[in-house]
Amino acid sequence: MTDLFSKFDPLIQQREDLLATGVKDPFSLVMEEVKSPTVAVCNGKETILLGTYNYMGMTFDPDVIAAGKDALDRFGAGTTGSRVLNGTYQGHRDCEEALKEFYGMDHAMVFSTGYQANLGIISTIAGKDDYVILDIDSHASIYDGCALGNAQIVAFRHNDVEALEKRLKRLPSEAGKLVVLEGVYSMLGDIAPLKEMIRVSKEAGAMVLVDEAHSMGFMGPNGRGVAEDQGVLDDVDFVIGTFSKSVGTVGGFCVSNHPKFEILRLVCRPYVFTASLPPSVVATAATSIRKLMHGGDKRAHLWENSKRLHKGLKDLGFTLGTETPQSAIIAVIMPDLEKGAAMWEALLSEGLYVNLARPPATPANMTLLRCSLCAEHSAAQVEQILGMFAAAGRAVGCIS
Template identity: 70%
Template sequence: MPDLFDKFQPLIDQYEGLMASGLRDPFHLQMDEILSPTRAVVNGREIILVGTYNYMGMTFDPDVIEAGQKALAEFGAGTTGSRVLNGTFQGHAECEAALRDFYDMEHAMVFSTGYQANLGLMSAIAGRGDYIVLDADSHASIYDGCAMGNADIVRFKHNDVADLEKRLKRIPDGAGVLVVLEGVYSMVGDIAPLKEMVAVAKAAGAMIAVDEAHAMGFFGEHGRGVFEQAGVEDDVDFVVGTFSKSVGTVGGFIVSNHPKFEVLRFVARPYVYTASLPPAVVACSAASIRKLKYAHNKRAHLWEASRHLHKSLREAGFTLGTETAESAIIAVKMPDQETSAKMWTALIEEGVYVNMVPPQATPGLHLLRCSLCADHTSAQVEEIIARFKRAAATAGLPLKA
């Protein structure tokens, strides 16, 4: 009888090969101490964090920390129950109220993770005979939510408006349709042409969900996301997001104006059958969300820093995932997995942490993914650029002239 782990052997061999070469392990790095949203201690050395998704630097905000400490003292460490049983405390209701205000929507539903928010919506909203139409580069949580449900799944080419329109025209008349888009795609940091895609989806009579996990906080006038910036707020049926990026905590949510939205609390299994977030987490999240609405200066600084880092790395000869800085994610392309690991190790030695993207996440692409924070100073950004150049020389990475 075969070992059920045999199917993973190629991945095991690849990982062991990298480790045998004497390189650092990019997937088990331990942060010994977190000094700030942009600095940490690893193996006794201070490093600059350039890969945490802490876009707005809210993890150390004094008001956020104070709210969490107060809730911990007053409500305890956990809820020990699902939201539909004993797991809805005052803080959960306040967190959903903060979301409704932030997005100016009628309904908000908080999940224990962002992954579960997508899992819950995709698996519950479309059933047998319905269709979910999604971008080929959609996040794993979207695909997994689709796999949990009984709807037919149709993929269209990444960010291709014409292909979306073509796929929608092939769906049988009378079928229920949900089009799933993302504001910012997390692998290379490119944004969706939401204005055009939403128009095509609405013309086809489809409902629309937009995942704004990597856009909440710094896209749009109020930081609501790409859908706000694109001016399609009134045409989007669901917005899905996470607390683990700009909000700086953990958790997920869906907001909507649909009059029947509240029924999802009874049919979304990842909501019904999961323990709710601890009181301290929802208190921190609510405090953070309230501040993000007015974080105009932070948004402006993050955009300035992201554009400067993108421009400087490109001018230094690095190959990037996007032509311009479309978001706070700057993906640096590597020629192969070995070079990627060498460059990642060289950056750690230089005191810079970035994400080395696992090969299964981006088939055919080898990426070192940077994500900036609104708390990165101009001096830190200049240091990141200088250390990237030195790391490339150490790793033997050829740069474009």
């Protein structure tokens, strides 16, 4: 009899080999206490958090917490139903209104996760006779959205405008075409040349969806993401985002000006056939989104943190994923998984948590230590982080 788990044997062996070196399992860390957006207790030790996507530090905002507690008292712990049945409370509508205000768009649809937002929107609007043209480094939820809708996938080289244009020109002119892009790519923290990509997409008669999960809240004059920052937000047909990054809770969304958008509430399976978010979650999200509209000072401080950390790591001799700081993500490239795991553990021992990212999630089979900065990191904390990287890097032999 075939063992359905046998296909995982190489990964099981790789994990066993890694743990045999004596390193702690980097993918099962438990946070025993979270004290703030930037500090937690891990393995009994106070630890600086540099791998949480909590870009704007909204998880402990007093207004956000108060809104969640009030909704919990007034509406209970959950809705126990889908949005199209009993699962739309006043808070869900209010959250969608907050998104429409934030983006200045006509329509907003809230999903239970950001993954479901991509899964639902892509699979619903692009079917088996349609084409989805996407960056080869696109997030798993984008690929899964294509698979669920059975669309034809056409991938192009990462951030390559010319490659995108060539792919579009080869497609039948009468076919339905959706170009899916990301504002910030989560592994290396690099941004997409959206202005040029949207131009060639529109010239080819394609609709454009941009996932702004890692840029919403802090990029652009109003925090609307890379499309706003590059002056092309009005040319985007659909913006996908998540509440689990800058908003500081959980959930996903799509905003759009498309006149037929509301029909998606009846035909989008990951929206129709899943329970809606708890009232406390949509209350915290709506409050956070409205506060992010006025987050200019926090955005400016986050950019300062990014510049300071990028320069400091580069000066120490580390190889980084981007030549210049492009977002709140700074990826430190490791020579291999063993060295990366050893460096991750050494940093944790110093009192610093970062993400260890490994293939197949990473581009070009790279092993990365991925740093996600927060607007609540102080300048002193960033200097402390650099000191921890210096000590761990020398101890492991990553830098001289």
